[in-house]
Amino acid sequence: MGGDAMSAFPTVVPAEPDIVTLRSEFPILSREINGHPLAYLDNAATSQKPRSVIEAVDAFYTSHNANIHRSLHSLGEEATADWEGARKKVARFIGAATTEEIVFTRGTTESINLVASSWGDAFLREGDLILLTLMEHHSNIVPWQLAAARRGARLAYIAIEEDGSLDLEAVERGWDPRTRIVCATHMSNVLGTINDLRRLADIAHSHGALLLADAAQSVPHMGIDVGALGCDFLAFSGHKMYAPMGIGVLWGREALLEAMPPYMGGGDMIRSVGLESSTWNELPWKFEAGTPDVGGAVGLSAAIDFIETIGWDYIGRRESALGRLALETLEAVPGLRVHGRAQGRGAVFSFSFEDIHPHDIAQFLDREGIAVRAGHHCAQPLMRHLGVPATARASLAFWNEEAEVRRLGEALEGARRFYL
Amino acid sequence: MSGFDELYQDIIMDHYRRPRGRADLSHIPEDRVMENPTCGDSIKLEVQKDGEGRIVEIRHQGQGCAISTASASLMTEFARGMSGEEARAAAARFVAALRGDSSLDELDAMGDLAALRGVAGLPVRVKCATLPWHALIRALEAEA
Numbered sequence: 001m002g003g004d005a006m007s008a009f010p011t012v013v014p015a016e017p018d019i020v021t022l023r024s025e026f027p028i029l030s031r032e033i034n035g036h037p038l039a040y041l042d043n044a045a046t047s048q049k050p051r052s053v054i055e056a057v058d059a060f061y062t063s064h065n066a067n068i069h070r071s072l073h074s075l076g077e078e079a080t081a082d083w084e085g086a087r088k089k090v091a092r093f094i095g096a097a098t099t100e101e102i103v104f105t106r107g108t109t110e111s112i113n114l115v116a117s118s119w120g121d122a123f124l125r126e127g128d129l130i131l132l133t134l135m136e137h138h139s140n141i142v143p144w145q146l147a148a149a150r151r152g153a154r155l156a157y158i159a160i161e162e163d164g165s166l167d168l169e170a171v172e173r174g175w176d177p178r179t180r181i182v183c184a185t186h187m188s189n190v191l192g193t194i195n196d197l198r199r200l201a202d203i204a205h206s207h208g209a210l211l212l213a214d215a216a217q218s219v220p221h222m223g224i225d226v227g228a229l230g231c232d233f234l235a236f237s238g239h240k241m242y243a244p245m246g247i248g249v250l251w252g253r254e255a256l257l258e259a260m261p262p263y264m265g266g267g268d269m270i271r272s273v274g275l276e277s278s279t280w281n282e283l284p285w286k287f288e289a290g291t292p293d294v295g296g297a298v299g300l301s302a303a304i305d306f307i308e309t310i311g312w313d314y315i316g317r318r319e320s321a322l323g324r325l326a327l328e329t330l331e332a333v334p335g336l337r338v339h340g341r342a343q344g345r346g347a348v349f350s351f352s353f354e355d356i357h358p359h360d361i362a363q364f365l366d367r368e369g370i371a372v373r374a375g376h377h378c379a380q381p382l383m384r385h386l387g388v389p390a391t392a393r394a395s396l397a398f399w400n401e402e403a404e405v406r407r408l409g410e411a412l413e414g415a416r417r418f419y420l
Numbered sequence: 421m422s423g424f425d426e427l428y429q430d431i432i433m434d435h436y437r438r439p440r441g442r443a444d445l446s447h448i449p450e451d452r453v454m455e456n457p458t459c460g461d462s463i464k465l466e467v468q469k470d471g472e473g474r475i476v477e478i479r480h481q482g483q484g485c486a487i488s489t490a491s492a493s494l495m496t497e498f499a500r501g502m503s504g505e506e507a508r509a510a511a512a513r514f515v516a517a518l519r520g521d522s523s524l525d526e527l528d529a530m531g532d533l534a535a536l537r538g539v540a541g542l543p544v545r546v547k548c549a550t551l552p553w554h555a556l557i558r559a560l561e562a563e564a
Contacts, residue, residue, distance in 0.1 A: 034422060359459060359485035359548060367424035376460035389460040389483045418428075419486070 025050040036369025039404040044395030047242045056302035060295045086297035095225035100283040107248035108216040109139040111235035118260040120147035129179040133158040135188045138378040140214045164191035164340035181210045186218035191340030192348040201230030223312045243303035247296030264289040318398035323347035329409035347396040356419045358392040364415040426538035436486040441496030443479035454555035465555045492552035508560045511553040
């Protein structure tokens with residue numbers, strides 16, 4: 001309509017968010033650490049919180065605080081609306097078919113434990129196989145070890161190629177017919193690898209198995225659509241995506257969640273309680289026993305608004321550019337080895353010096369006001385695969401600045417001079 | 421002195437660069453390795469005593485940062501000449517002081533170990549400095 005008439009006018013391009021304004025949204029960035037402005041390069045451990053999230057949580061406790069689903073008064077109605085409103089927003093955010101498929105948890109770890117306990121105990125049989133990957137976080141390994149021990153099931157691990165990607169060819173070739181579920185991270189917290197979960201889902205489904213996706217690392221960096229991803233369960237935490245710590249999400253296909261027994265017993269998850277037995281509430285409340293973190297859900301809702309205001313396009317472009325610079329910068333440091341070279345990797349970089357321990361690197365960087373993580377990153381099987389006890393890790397977010405990446409490079413040179 | 425400089429004092433860096441008592445302990449089985457669960461660091465110990473049961477040397481091997489390496493090295497020097505019971509009591513005192521269960525001033529009576537004082541304010545690093553000492557306590561208890 002009116003295409004010709006409109007072409008006389010310049011196309012309206014939405015203004016690019018400006019980095020100084022963006023950074024001013026994060027109050028913590030005004031802090032100085034050891035006399036230097038904070039360079040926070042530990043986003044994969046937890047994200048910093050924008051003012052809008054902090055204010056939303058504050059407003060909940062200042063003006064709306066009440067218990068949900070039971071308090072029949074105005075505040076109770078407001079709090080319940082906040083909680084259920086957050087659920088609707090999360091459902092839309094990840095493309096869930098219904099809000100009943102969104103279960104609030106304390107975080108990724110609890111979400112995975114819920115599936116491993118509830119689904120695992122109900123559906124795993126002796127001799128069944130649980131297929132994990134060598135790059136999983138302990139939170140996607142240990143719950144399955146516990147489930148396997150309870151049910152007499154077996155565990156196997158998908159191998160990692162030289163570049164840090166999963167060997168999916170081998171999965172197809174060596175498929176064990178007793179495999180019931182594949183549990184894989186969407187993005188490695190160590191290697192930065194973004195796994196092709198669509199293909200893994202197709203392999204699993206072609207053999208009648210399920211796919212659980214750990215999206216803890218990917219959810220702040222890319223738009224997730226559970227339909228497109230093809231998984232059957234998806235777990236993530238709020239705190240890595242600009243929301244508070246203590247709130248997380250489990251998404252599951254409705255039919256699967258419907259067939260699963262409760263995970264924890266308590267208030268809110270029941271329909272009626274007798275002396276000997278009880279009946280369960282409907283989805284998703286069947287899995288939400290006890291008073292939940294309503295303030296956290298309000299913060300999560302505000303975090304989704306924050307992300308959507310900035311937009312995936314900008315986030316993706318900024319993080320790709322910062323990631324390229326970080327890789328160049330790290331590679332220029334003599335003696336430094338970067339782990340993980342998969343195509344299209346995210347902006348998470350684990351690295352080692354042959355003769356300097358990651359703790360000592362991190363402590364030296366902290367002296368310069370630079371925050372990185374050092375340790376095994378809750379991925380000991382992967383550390384053994386890489387042949388290192390631990391690594392240092394810098395992880396970026398769209399609001400980081402090029403200058404911060406350069407400071408990292410200079411400080412690493414300094415660390416090398418200090419320790420060697 | 422900044423936190424960093426207090427942590428990485430010359431004496432610590434010296435023991436890190438030239439660790440006393442470091443040895444090849446590949447004959448000790450892997451299941452006797454002491455690990456730091458937060459970082460994956462590990463250490464093996466062997467306590468050598470003389471005919472009267474006094475410690476001659478504590479040999480150690482492991483993967484660790486400057487702080488845990490220096491702490492193991494300082495421990496070897498500190499425990500030389502002690503009985504097993506004396507060394508165990510000293511290890512318990514050292515761990516308690518660093519963890520804040522007793523006064524940090526305890527370290528002042530422990531010679532060069534006072535150089536590890538800077539660790540006390542850093543809960544994550546306390547585990548680095550105490551790892552060799554936990555391993556010593558376990559090794560001496562296994563002997564007893």
